[in-house]
Structure formats: structure tokens, C-alpha cells
Amino acid sequence: MTSQARHAEIAGAGIAGLGLACQLAEAGWTVRVHERASEVRESGAGIALGQNGVDAMRTIGAFDRGILGGSKVRYWNIVDQWGRVVQEEHLSTELYSIPRSSLLRALHERALALGVDVVTRSPVHGARPGCLVLADGRELPGDLIVGADGTRSQVRDSLLNHGLRVRRIDLKVAGLRACMPAVPSDPSDAMLEWLSGQRRVGLIPLDGKDLVAIYMFCPPQDRPGRRVPLDVASWRASYPQLEGVFERVPPDSSWGEVWETHCSSWSVGNVALIGDAAFSMAPNLGQGGCTALQAAISMTKSLQAAAAVEEGLKRWEAQERPHVDYVQRWSGRYSRLCSKTPGPFLRGRSRVFGTWGRSKRLNDRFAGVEARLLASA
Numbered sequence: 001m002t003s004q005a006r007h008a009e010i011a012g013a014g015i016a017g018l019g020l021a022c023q024l025a026e027a028g029w030t031v032r033v034h035e036r037a038s039e040v041r042e043s044g045a046g047i048a049l050g051q052n053g054v055d056a057m058r059t060i061g062a063f064d065r066g067i068l069g070g071s072k073v074r075y076w077n078i079v080d081q082w083g084r085v086v087q088e089e090h091l092s093t094e095l096y097s098i099p100r101s102s103l104l105r106a107l108h109e110r111a112l113a114l115g116v117d118v119v120t121r122s123p124v125h126g127a128r129p130g131c132l133v134l135a136d137g138r139e140l141p142g143d144l145i146v147g148a149d150g151t152r153s154q155v156r157d158s159l160l161n162h163g164l165r166v167r168r169i170d171l172k173v174a175g176l177r178a179c180m181p182a183v184p185s186d187p188s189d190a191m192l193e194w195l196s197g198q199r200r201v202g203l204i205p206l207d208g209k210d211l212v213a214i215y216m217f218c219p220p221q222d223r224p225g226r227r228v229p230l231d232v233a234s235w236r237a238s239y240p241q242l243e244g245v246f247e248r249v250p251p252d253s254s255w256g257e258v259w260e261t262h263c264s265s266w267s268v269g270n271v272a273l274i275g276d277a278a279f280s281m282a283p284n285l286g287q288g289g290c291t292a293l294q295a296a297i298s299m300t301k302s303l304q305a306a307a308a309v310e311e312g313l314k315r316w317e318a319q320e321r322p323h324v325d326y327v328q329r330w331s332g333r334y335s336r337l338c339s340k341t342p343g344p345f346l347r348g349r350s351r352v353f354g355t356w357g358r359s360k361r362l363n364d365r366f367a368g369v370e371a372r373l374l375a376s377a
């Protein structure tokens with residue numbers, strides 16, 4: 001079936017919206033993306049892309065621009081509060097870490113080169129089968145309507161009137177991510193993570209020379225923990241070994257909440273949800289953006305193979321959802337283990353991490369999720 005004349009209206013110019021726009025445009029669709037912000041931009045923090053995200057960027061044609069300037073990560077080590085290395089993993093699959101701004105810029109440029117119309121200052125109010133509804137009341141018809149408008153998706157919420165059921169789970173963890181100037185003692189080819197009580201800190205190189213990303217998590221009720229500018233003394237007390245790290249966290253960094261989203265369906269009629277709008281997850285496995293890119297590629301393939309958009313979307317969900325659900329489930333477990341383990345059980349937690357790290361079944365299954373895209377390319 002040819003899709004020459006088909007048209008898509010997409011809400012949100014984030015990783016999911018732009019990734020999908022590129023794929024649809026490459027397949028011959030006309031595509032318009034609506035972004036409420038005044039420009040397509042993501043600043044500040046870094047992002048890690050595992051094998052599925054890296055492969056997706058290659059498929060989309062944005063790998064060179066988006067990823068080559070980043071750092072290739074070869075090790076992922078986790079250290080507990082007693083200084084024991086509870087996970088020491090030499091990665092057998094590709095993992096790159098890059099500034100988010102580079103990733104988004106590469107997707108944006110690729111979308112423009114493919115003829116996608118990216119409209120900024122264009123807030124979306126919602127959708128119903130057949131059309132996207134802008135905040136100014138205009139209704140834009142399309143063969144495909146997409147909510148890629150993030151974890152607080154208005155498109156998703158508007159589908160509640162059309163039978164969609166949504167469960168959002170507050171994981172009760174506060175997260176901060178920021179880019180900082182790198183110093184020689186920072187990791188250059190490893191992702192390092194430290195656990196201490198219910199606080200967690202990670203460092204990951206970004207461009208291999210000047211920049212390093214930090215991510216930090218603590219329970220929302222940990223007031224000194226989530227103070228901004230950072231309460232350096234409080235964090236240093238949890239991590240005496242991280243000399244000179246907390247002082248570098250930019251004072252304008254902010255803490256956010258972490259939500260898991262579960263939808264009864266990823267589509268209603270010809271309206272689809274993708275990325276955080278459909279399946280936001282705890283950020284522990286570095287897979288939210290990766291699964292969004294992967295889902296953009298598989299959605300386009302399913303639509304191309306189906307006679308009708310509705311049918312293509314159902315097939316896409318049937319194929320993609322088991323993998324996303326699996327990653328989301330394990331990210332959530334990781335999050336709960338880190339943020340909810342009571343003090344007396346912390347040594348047991350270290351043993352659990354060690355067991356997970358060594359579990360062949362778990363690692364094979366996860367590597368399988370990541371390698372799936374490569375296999376089907």
C-alpha cells in the first residue's frame with residue numbers, strides 16, 4: 001500500500017515527536033509538528049542512548065550529527081555506601097552519552113531536511129479521532145494524529161473522553177540532571193553510580209573532554225537533599241568520596257518528579273500516543289528516549305504495512321508493547337529498590353544489585369530488547 005498522500009499532525013517536538021516525524025516523512029508522508037515552546041530546544045542535561053537508541057538514530061539518519069561527538073561508554077559500575085562495587089559491567093552493546101541539545105538538534109535538522117513542517121509557539125489543546133485541536137481552537141485534520149507531548153500529555157488526557165484509561169504512578173522520587181564542566185578525575189569512558197541510603201548519584205561523560213553529566217535522586221521528603229542551589233554539605237556527608245563533584249552542580253538546576261504512565265491502549269482510532277505521553281518510565285535504565293525512538297520506527301513500519309491507519313496502530317502496539325512494558329517494569333523496580341529500601345535492608349539491597357548484574361537471564365533478555373531494532377533493520 002502506498003502512503004504518498006497521507007498526512008500526520010504531531011503534538012510535541014521532543015525526541016518522540018521529531019523521531020516519528022523523520023520516519024514518516026522518509027516514508028512519504030506530509031508531516032506537521034506543533035511545539036508549544038518558542039523554539040525546539042532542550043538544554044542542560046545529557047542523555048545516554050543504549051543500543052536500541054543508537055540503532056534508531058542510525059535508521060533515522062541522525063547518528064553522525066547527534067551522537068558522534070558524544071562519549072562512548074564502555075563500563076557501568078555501581079558502588080554502594082560501603083565502597084563495594086556491587087555491579088561492574090563491561091558493556092557488550094553500544095552506549096553513547098551526549099548532550100540532550102545535540103540529540104534534539106540532530107533530529108530537528110533531519111526533520112527539516114526531510115520536509116517536515118515544525119511549527120513553534122503552537123500549543124495543542126487535545127485531539128479526537130480525525131483531528132488535532134490547537135489551543136486557539138483550530139481543528140487540524142490528519143490521517144494520523146499523534147500525542148508526543150510528554151508525560152503531562154494533553155492529547156492523552158483529551159482521549160479520556162473517548163474511552164482511554166490512564167494510570168499514572170508517582171514513583172515518589174525527586175530527580176535532578178545537569179551538565180557540568182569536566183575535571184580530570186571524572187569518568188571518561190564509564191558510567192559511575194553511587195548508592196547511599198535512599199540517595200543516588202551518577203556521573204557520565206558527555207563529550208569526552210569538556211562536559212560531564214550528573215544525575216541525582218532522593219526521596220521527595222528529603223528536604224536538604226532537594227534544596228537548590230544544592231546543599232553541598234548535606235550531599236557531601238552522604239558521599240565523602242565524591243570530592244569536588246557537588247560544588248560543580250549549576251545553581252539553576254531543578255528537581256523534577258518521576259512518573260510512570262500506563263495507558264489502556266496506545267491509540268484511539270487514528271490518534272496515537274508515543275514516548276512519555278504513552279509510557280513514561282523511571283529513568284534508571286536510560287531507556288525512555290531510546291524506547292520512544294524505537295517505537296517511532298516500528299510505528300512507521302506498521303503503518304506502511306497496513307491497509308488502514310487504525311489497523312497499523314493496533315499491530316504496532318501488539319508488537320512493541322511487550323518490550324516497552326518489560327523495560328518500564330524493570331526501571332520501576334530499580335527505582336523502588338534505590339529510593340524505598342529501609343536502612344536495615346541496605347546491605348541486602350547491595351546483594352540484590354549484585355545478583356541482577358550477574359543474572360544471565362535478565363541481561364540476555366535486556367540485551368534482546370536493545371538488539372531487536374538492529375535485527376529488524
Ligand SMILES: Cc1cc2nc3c(=O)[nH]c(=O)nc-3n(C[C@H](O)[C@H](O)[C@H](O)COP(=O)(O)OP(=O)(O)OC[C@H]3O[C@@H](n4cnc5c(N)ncnc54)[C@H](O)[C@@H]3O)c2cc1C
Nearest residue numbers: 012014015016036048124149150275276283286288289290
Ligand atoms: C532524570 C532523567 C534522566 C533521563 N535519562 C535518560 C537517558 O539517559 N536515556 C534515555 O533514553 N532516556 C532518559 N530519560 C527519559 C527521556 O528523557 C524521556 O523519555 C524522553 O525525553 C521522552 O521524550 P518525549 O518526546 O516523549 O517527551 P518530551 O521530551 O517531554 O517532549 C515533549 C515535547 O512536547 C512539547 N509539548 C508538551 N505539551 C505540549 C502541547 N500541549 N502542545 C505542543 N507541544 C507540547 C514539549 O514542550 C516538548 O518539547 C531520562 C529522564 C529523566 C527525568
